[in-house]
Each structure stands twice: as C-alpha cells, then as structure tokens.
Amino acid sequence: MGGVVVVGSANLDHRLTMPELPGVGQTVLSTDYALAPGGKGANQAVAAARAGARTRMVAALGEDTAGQRLLAALRESGVDTASVRVSPKPTGAAFVMVDQRGENQIVVAPGANFELGAADLDRGLAELGPGDFVLLQLEVPGPLIEAAIFTAHRRGARVMLNVSPVLEQARSFLAVSDVLVVNYGELIEVAGMLGMSIDADAPTLATALATRLQNVVVCTLGAGGALAATREQLFEQIAPAVAAVDTTGAGDTFTGYLAAGLAGGQSVAEALSLAVKASAQSVTKPGAIPAIPHLADLG
Numbered sequence: 001m002g003g004v005v006v007v008g009s010a011n012l013d014h015r016l017t018m019p020e021l022p023g024v025g026q027t028v029l030s031t032d033y034a035l036a037p038g039g040k041g042a043n044q045a046v047a048a049a050r051a052g053a054r055t056r057m058v059a060a061l062g063e064d065t066a067g068q069r070l071l072a073a074l075r076e077s078g079v080d081t082a083s084v085r086v087s088p089k090p091t092g093a094a095f096v097m098v099d100q101r102g103e104n105q106i107v108v109a110p111g112a113n114f115e116l117g118a119a120d121l122d123r124g125l126a127e128l129g130p131g132d133f134v135l136l137q138l139e140v141p142g143p144l145i146e147a148a149i150f151t152a153h154r155r156g157a158r159v160m161l162n163v164s165p166v167l168e169q170a171r172s173f174l175a176v177s178d179v180l181v182v183n184y185g186e187l188i189e190v191a192g193m194l195g196m197s198i199d200a201d202a203p204t205l206a207t208a209l210a211t212r213l214q215n216v217v218v219c220t221l222g223a224g225g226a227l228a229a230t231r232e233q234l235f236e237q238i239a240p241a242v243a244a245v246d247t248t249g250a251g252d253t254f255t256g257y258l259a260a261g262l263a264g265g266q267s268v269a270e271a272l273s274l275a276v277k278a279s280a281q282s283v284t285k286p287g288a289i290p291a292i293p294h295l296a297d298l299g
Contacts, residue, residue, distance in 0.1 A: 001054075001131065001263065001264050001265055002129075002130070002131030002132040002133060002157075002263040002264070002265075003053055003054035003055060003056065003131075003132050003133075003263060004045075004048040004053045004054070004055045004056075004132070004133050004134075004135055004256075004259045004260055004263050005055075005056045005057075005058065005124060005125060005128060005132060005133070005134050005135065005157075006041050006042075006044050006045040006048065006055065006056070006057050006058065006059075006134075006135045006136075006256075007041065007058040007059075007116075007121065007124065007125075007134060007135070007136055007140065007144065007145070007148045008039070008040055008041020008042070008044065008045075008057075008058075008059060008113075008135070008136060008137045008139060008140055009039040009040050009041040009042070009059065009092055009108075009110070009113040009137065009139035009140055010037075010038075010039040010041055010042035010057075010059045010060075010061055010070045010074075010084075010091070010092060010113065011038050011039035011042070011070075011091070011092035011093055011094040011108060011109075011111075011113070012035060012036075012037060012038070012066035012069065012070065012091055012092070012093050012094070013035065013036045013037070013038035013039075013093075013094045013096050013248070013287070013288055014033070014035060014093060014094065014095045014096065015032075015033065015034045015035070015036060015096045015098060015246075015248070015286070015287060016030040016032070016033055016095070016096065016097050016098070017030060017031050017032035017033075017034075017098050017099075017286075018030050018031060018097060018098070018099060018100075019031070019099065019100050020099055020100070021097055021099045021103065021104075021105050022097070034286070034287070035069075036287040036288060036289060036290055037069055037070045037073035037074075037288070037289045037290075038094055038096075038248070038249065038287075038288035038289055039059075039070070039092055039094065039108075039113070039139070040137040040139050040162065040164065040252055041057065041059055041113075041137060041139065041140070042057065042059065042070060042073070042074060042289065043249050043252030043253070043256065043288050043289055043292065044135055044137070044162070044252045044255050044256040044259070045057040045074060045077075045079045045135075045256065046073065046074065046077040046079060046256065046289050046292050047252060047253045047254075047255070047256025047257050047260070047278065047292050048135070048256040048257070048259050048260040048263075049077045049078040049079045049256075049260075050077055050078070050256075050292055050293065050294045050295060051256060051257045051260035051261065051274070051278065051295050052260060052264065052295050053259070053260035053263055053264060054080075055078070055079050055080065055260075056079070056080040056082070056083060056124060057074055057079050057080065057081055057083065057084055057124075058083045058084070058116070058120055058121060058123075058124030058125070059083075059084045059085070059113070059116065060084070060085045060086075060087045060089075060112040060113060060115045060116045060120065061084060061085070061086055061087065061091050061112055062086070062087055062088070062089055062090040062091035062111060062112045063086055063087070063088060064090055064091055066090070066091035066093070067086065067091040067112070070091065071084060073289050077289075077292075082123075083120065083123050083124035085115075085116075085120050087112040087115040089111050089112040089114075089115050090111045090112060091111055091112055092108065092109060092110050092111040092112060092113040092139075093108070093109045093111060094106055094107070094108045094109075095107045095108075095109075096248050098246050098247075098248060098286075101244070102244035102245055102246050102247045102283060103247060104246070104247055104248050106248070108139065110139065113139060113140055114140065114141055116140050116141065116144050117144070118144075118147060121144060121147055121148055121151065125148065125151050125152070125155070128151065128152060128155045128157050129155055129156060129157065130155075130156035130157065131156075131157070131263065132152075132155075132157040132158070132263060133157065133158050133159070133160050133259045133262060133263045134148055134149070134151075134152040134157055134158070134159050134160070135160045135162070135255070135256070135259045136148055136149070136159065136160070136161050136162065136173075136177075137161075137162045137164055138162075138163065138164060138165055138166075138167050138169070138170060139165070142167075142169040145161075145169075145173055146172065146173065149161075149173060149176050149177065153176070158178040158179070158262075159176070159177045159178050159179070160177070160178065160179040160180075160181060160255070160258070160259050160262075161173055161174075161177035161179070161180055161181070162181045162182075162251075162252075162255050163180055163181070163182050163186055163190055164182070164183075164186055164251070166182075166186050166189040166190060166193070168193070170190070170193070171193055171194070174190065174194070174213055175213045175214065175215070177215060178215055178216065179215065179216045179217075179218060179258075179262070180209075180213070180215060180216070180217050180218065181218045181219075181220070181251075181254075181255050181258065182217070182218070182219055182220070183219065183220045183221075183222070183251060184202050184219060184220070184221055184222075187202065187205055187206060187209070187217075187219050188205070190209065191205055191208070191209055194209075194212065196208060196209065196212065202219050202221060202227060203227055203229065203234055203236065206218075206219045206227060206228075206229035206234075207229040207230075207231070207234055209229070210229040210230050210231055211231040214231070215230075216228060216229070216230055216268065217229045217230075218258065218272070220250075220251055220254055220279070221239075222239075222247070222250075223239055223241075223244070224238070224239060225237045225238040225239035225276050226239075226254065226272055226275065226276050226279075227272075228268050228269075228272050230268075233268075235268055235269045235272055237269075237272045237273050237276045238276075239276050239277075239279070239280045240276075240277065240280050242280050242281070242283060242284050243284060244283040244284070245283060245284055245285060245286055246283060246285070246286045246287065246291065247283050248286075248287065248288050248291075249282060249287070249288030249289065249291060249292065250279045250280075250282050250283050251279070252288065252292075253275075253278050253279045253282040253291075253292050253293070254275045254276065254278065254279035255275070256292075257271075257274055257275040257278040257279070258271050258272065258275040261274050261275065274298070277298050278292075278293050278298060281293045281297065281298065
C-alpha cells in the first residue's frame with residue numbers, strides 16, 4: 001500500500017466567530033476568538049494520517065510558538081515531520097471569520113510557507129515510490145509545485161492537486177496532475193481559465209474537464225456531497241445530513257481522506273464515499289485540525 005506525502009502550507013488559524021460576515025467597509029463584533037493549528041497542507045496531512053495512511057509533511061515553520069504548536073499537532077496525529085524545516089520567517093497565519101451558519105471568509109499571510117525550496121523537496125520526496133501519492137495545494141511557491149510533480153512522476157508516484165486558491169500559475173499544472181480536487185466555484189474558475197464553456201451543471205462540467213485534461217476531476221459540493229469524473233465514468237456521493245457548526249477545513253478533510261483512500265488501494269467510488277463522510281463529520285465541530293475525525297470515529 002502506498003503512502004501520502006503532502007507538500008504544502010502550515011498556518012496558525014486565528015478564528016473569529018460572528019453572527020454575520022462583514023460586508024465591504026463594515027465593522028462587526030466577534031462573539032468568540034480562538035487560535036488553532038491549520039493551513040491547507042497541514043490540514044490535509046493530518047486528515048490523511050487520521051484516515052490511516054502513512055503520511056509525511058514537507059513544510060516550513062517559523063522559530064516561534066505558532067510553529068511549535070503546529071509541529072506538535074502534526075506529530076500528535078501521526079504525521080512524519082522529518083521534512084518540516086524551521087525558518088527564520090514567522091509561521092504562516094490565517095485569519096478565519098465564521099458566521100452563525102458555519103460559512104467562512106479566510107485571509108492568509110504565507111510567512112515561512114514561501115521559504116520552502118528545492119532542498120526541502122529533495123529531502124521530503126527522497127523515499128517516494130510507486131503507489132505513493134504526492135498531495136499539493138497552491139499556498140506554496142509555483143516552482144516548488146512544478147518540481148514536486150516532476151519528481152513524483154519520475155519515481156512512479158501519482159499526484160493529487162487541490163486547485164486552491166485558483167491562480168493563473170495553476171494552468172501549467174492541470175494536465176500533469178493525476179487527480180484534481182476543486183469545489184464548485186473553483187471548477188468554474190478552472191474551466192474558464194482553459195476557455196471552456198461554463199454554462200453547465202457540476203457533473204457535466206467536471207466530466208468535460210476530465211476529458212480535456214485526461215485525468216480524474218473531483219468536485220466537492222458542500223452539503224450536497226461530492227463527485228468524481230473521468231472521461232468514461234461519473235461517481236456521485238451524497239453527504240449525510242449534519243448540523244454544521246464551522247465549515248473551515250472541511251475541504252481539506254475531504255482531500256486528505258481521498259488521498260489516503262486512493263493510496264491505500266481503494267477504488268475512486270470507495271475513497272469518495274469515505275472522504276464525504278469524514279468531511280461531513282468535520283463541520284460539526286469548530287476549527288480545522290481539531291475537527292478532523294479519526295477513521296475509527298466514522299463507524
């Protein structure tokens with residue numbers, strides 16, 4: 001069975017809870033403030049580890065208490081942190097605003113995340129082999145993502161790219177990734193970036209994109225579940241009904257579980273089903289990493 005190597009960001013989340021998210025120029029009062037470990041890369045690494053996969057994280061943290069807190073959170077979840085480097089830059093930070101419906105707005109200050117370089121990648125991917133997945137997002141420098149994809153394929157591993165946030169640099173990574181993970185809004189952005197018609201529903205658009213890129217396109221649909229498309233097949237999974245408290249990290253929980261399932265030999269349908277279940281459970285608790293369920297919690 002393969003493992004998962006996550007190359008990505010690690011941030012300390014500053015979580016603010018409020019009745020309504022602010023509009024432009026508006027000031028609102030927060031009803032709660034909390035600090036918690038997060039960042040797309042770290043969230044996905046923890047999710048993959050809690051899903052039972054052998055997981056390694058390639059990241060950069062600052063020489064500060066935030067970095068120490070993140071490192072502890074990764075280790076406590078069973079993530080191999082031998083390739084997490086300490087940088088003189090401050091640890092990345094995310095400022096997360098959450099309303100009473102669990103919807104959020106997020107601003108990220110990259111900090112040490114943008115200090116990742118070729119040497120970190122060489123060390124982190126040194127033991128990569130066939131059956132493994134390299135899991136990437138777009139919160140670290142573009143050249144690093146490109147190098148990670150090249151190294152993964154050279155060593156027979158597969159690449160899962162979470163196209164988030166959608167940046168112009170993503171265009172060159174799309175067709176060389178084996179699995180793309182997007183939400184519906186990101187799906188529309190990616191299709192538009194490639195000049196495709198976006199006047200279609202999610203299943204049709206995901207199938208068209210998978211056909212165009214010759215890979216697997218996975219689209220999360222929030223409370224509607226998720227789907228996975230290839231040019232030949234479409235898999236759809238409805239999400240269980242839950243009372244959402246905070247949707248922060250739900251997509252990362254999904255992506256980490258999906259990577260763990262595929263690396264562990266599950267079919268696309270099996271991995272999709274488990275990832276949707278884990279993601280749904282994660283929104284019933286506040287925070288990102290604190291809310292990610294362990295495999296045993298899913299029943």
